[in-house]
Amino acid sequence: MSDISARIHDIRALENLATGQTTIHRLHPLAKLLSTLIYIVLVVSFGRYDFVRLAPYLFYPFVMMALAELPYKLLLARVLIALPFCLFAGISNVIFDKATAFEIGGVAVSFGVLSLTTILLKMYLCVMAALLLVATTPFTELAAQLRRLHVPMVFVLIFEMTFRYIGVLIEEVHSMATAYKLRSGNKKALEMRHMGSFAGQLILRGFDRAERVHAAMRCRGYSLKHVPPARRRLQYADVLVCAAVCLPSLLLRFIKV
Numbered sequence: 001m002s003d004i005s006a007r008i009h010d011i012r013a014l015e016n017l018a019t020g021q022t023t024i025h026r027l028h029p030l031a032k033l034l035s036t037l038i039y040i041v042l043v044v045s046f047g048r049y050d051f052v053r054l055a056p057y058l059f060y061p062f063v064m065m066a067l068a069e070l071p072y073k074l075l076l077a078r079v080l081i082a083l084p085f086c087l088f089a090g091i092s093n094v095i096f097d098k099a100t101a102f103e104i105g106g107v108a109v110s111f112g113v114l115s116l117t118t119i120l121l122k123m124y125l126c127v128m129a130a131l132l133l134v135a136t137t138p139f140t141e142l143a144a145q146l147r148r149l150h151v152p153m154v155f156v157l158i159f160e161m162t163f164r165y166i167g168v169l170i171e172e173v174h175s176m177a178t179a180y181k182l183r184s185g186n187k188k189a190l191e192m193r194h195m196g197s198f199a200g201q202l203i204l205r206g207f208d209r210a211e212r213v214h215a216a217m218r219c220r221g222y223s224l225k226h227v228p229p230a231r232r233r234l235q236y237a238d239v240l241v242c243a244a245v246c247l248p249s250l251l252l253r254f255i256k257v
Contacts (some may be wrong), residue, residue: 015139016133020136054122172202
């Protein structure tokens with residue numbers, strides 16, 4: 001029960017961070033979106049042995065977190081969610097790519113280990129950049145900016161529904177888990193024999209809740225074809241910040257430091 005409540009709190013906490021009033025929060029959504037996109041593309045473009053050349057890209061998450069006054073522990077906890085997937089993807093390199101890349105204090109470091117650390121660093125940089133974008137930009141402004149850029153509506157819809165409905169679905173799980181606990185005496189967890197009926201009820205309640213959420217959105221004027229006008233235009237500060245992120249990233253990509 002406490003774990004479910006913690007998940008709900010974590011989702012809302014990340015969204016609440018976007019209501020800050022720092023310099024980064026006040027930037028135009030387009031500037032932050034383009035900066036993040038270019039940064040991620042450049043990070044991904046490096047080879048699997050380019051760990052040393054990727055290291056300078058750490059400037060972006062640390063500088064942005066400091067300027068936006070974001071809690072590092074909260075963002076790091078979300079980055080760690082992607083850690084198992086990267087470990088499974090890169091562990092095979094350690095097993096099969098055993099050629100020595102270099103030595104540190106007489107200890108040989110294989111190309112497989114170098115490849116694994118590069119994958120982990122790429123994961124950290126890309127996920128952190130995406131989290132910084134979400135944590136400094138209100139969700140409604142981010143979705144509206146995607147529409148203005150003429151991103152296919154299917155992708156915008158999936159993005160909106162996934163972000164909005166995860167919290168709703170977890171709340172349904174919390175309500176059902178509370179009801180189960182009250183009816184089962186002193187049992188602390190869901191028994192395996194009740195798992196099937198619990199999952200079935202969750203699917204039915206999820207569909208019903210989704211219909212009500214969609215009806216409420218339509219009553220408030222939600223439409224896939226409606227593109228809201230921009231509240232403000234790009235300012236010089238927005239262009240300067242975008243250039244301050246993109247230009248160093250491009251230089252680090254094409255010039256070996």
